Amino acid sequence: MTVPRIEVDLAAVRHNVATVKRTVATPIMAVVKAGGYGHGALAVARAALDGGAEALGVADIAEALSLRNAGIDAPMLAWLHGPSTDWLAAIEADVDVAVSSIEQLQLFAAVAERAGRPARVQVKLDTGLGRNGANERDWGAILAHVRELEIAGVARFAGLFSHLSGASRDADLRQVEAFERARAIARAQGVEPERYHLGATAGGLDLPEARYDLVRLGISMYGLTPHAPDTPSGLGLRPGLRLVAPLARDAAGWFVEVGAADGLPPLDAGAAAPLRLEGGDGRSWRLLSVGDVTTRVEPVPGADAEIAPAGSITLFGAPDASRRTTSADEWALAAGTIGYEIVTRLSPRLERRDAATGGTLETAPCEPRRTTRGLVAPRRTLTIDAVQLRASIAELADAGVRTLDVSADAYGIGLETIAAIAADEGVDLVVRTAADAERAAAGGHAVRHDPDAPDVARAAYGFRGGASGCLRLTSELVHVKWVEPGTGVSYGHEFVTAAPTALGLVPIGYADALPRRVAGAASVRVIGEAPFRRGQLSPSDRVPIVGRVAMDQVVVDLGDTEAWVGSPVVVFGTDAADPPLAEVAAWAGVSPAAFVAAIGPRVERVVIGGTP
């Protein structure tokens, strides 16, 4: 092995699905959003269906279409949509869509009328998560509209569902009660969905009342716990993946070439101390720290230069359950997060292999995010301003800096894009790791390997801040709702509204760009109508991210900022009013370079300013 890799244990996925299915005695929808939580959506989808799942769940329609195009014909549901959605693409592919508002249902219905056959629709309710899903005051109107659509032969009511906050057992039971009120409304109106479903892994396992007709199974399928990372499920589930990396050594000691740029959580010596890693020869290693592109380790006990190390170490997860290896949940505990985030943020740049065969894992072809009629995923865009980038490279070259650091696929921007620009500007390419050099060579690019490349070699991207930045990360509001004081927001209800306010949903979560640790500090810029406060134009339209960051989305408190579904959202940018990259990266606890490099594959890279 010469580059770090992920070994995905599909037998474990099959086993986990079958085990949970037996335990909950309820049909299973396997949730494979965000690239199957970093494991590879297509391979996991197949394994989950083999293991007894009857349906698949994803966040956006693009994720569903990529599975369909790879030949998966199981029932499928997608629940996160922007305002420019091409609903017909989902209808034609026989993908259930979940609508979260009357407006969304109307947009869907207008297209479904022309589809020529009843289009399958599910309705997502907010029963207390404070995220997407329709507000209770709209349930009657939505269900009445669904009934009309069914009678007119336009739609088939495929499901009525909601999602639990897990704030407490009582909070979840109150959501069950709310869900029962919705069922009563449906019954009173004479509409009957094919399926009612409420619980994900935690609800399905812990709360029999939440099982209904289907459990939406995510995290336990991957062998991790839905609870605090130090409370294993006790079901004998097995980790779905293992991260293995070849050992290398320099003057400072041992290291592996995987780091925060590949999605690992930043860990300093204190936080890393409890983690023990297993060498290929069974020797035990200690984790020292996680840096941008490398992770430092040392043999236990003590660093001993005379010990010939095994060729590789396992950073976490063990396909073989009998082996004692640190789990992703233990990493989560050390990093103050959850196992979900540890596996989901693993970069697609890391090679994924089938643990059983050693073969490259089959992945679904990346589906375009747009059709001729609209988008199939909410807007999530990393814009690269090529004019600004060229200017910065030229300016640095004038100052004598003739190398450009393209580590980590040019920090997630795309080596292909950057190499073309660099060639025009006559600068050489350099990478910090042997693994990146190998990946670049495989892609036909000549790069020099220099572990000590100076920071200035990546200054052209604007990682050092200032006006020279060429990168912007933008999205859009996909849902806006007005809520009462006392509304708990997102998992765990860590934020509760103090006043009547409007909450906006931004379809960017930790799978895409925002690590969970930004919660509490972070804000985004929402470009709505300039907010008018106390007789003055507000100087800023920054609004705080409230509640926990989820895998696919965050909630912002819009306060009195006038904004709507479709209003642009800037996560970081270069305008004076935008949050600067350096600030956002600081909230995440990583360098700007690692922050950008770890931006996920659902974020579209768009180059503006042209290439000559």
Ligand SMILES: *Cc1c(COP(=O)(O)O)cnc(C)c1O
């Ligand atoms: C992600 C997600 C799930 C799966 O949750 P787990 O806790 O991983 O089981 C289920 N339902 C919805 C709506 C989700 O977004």
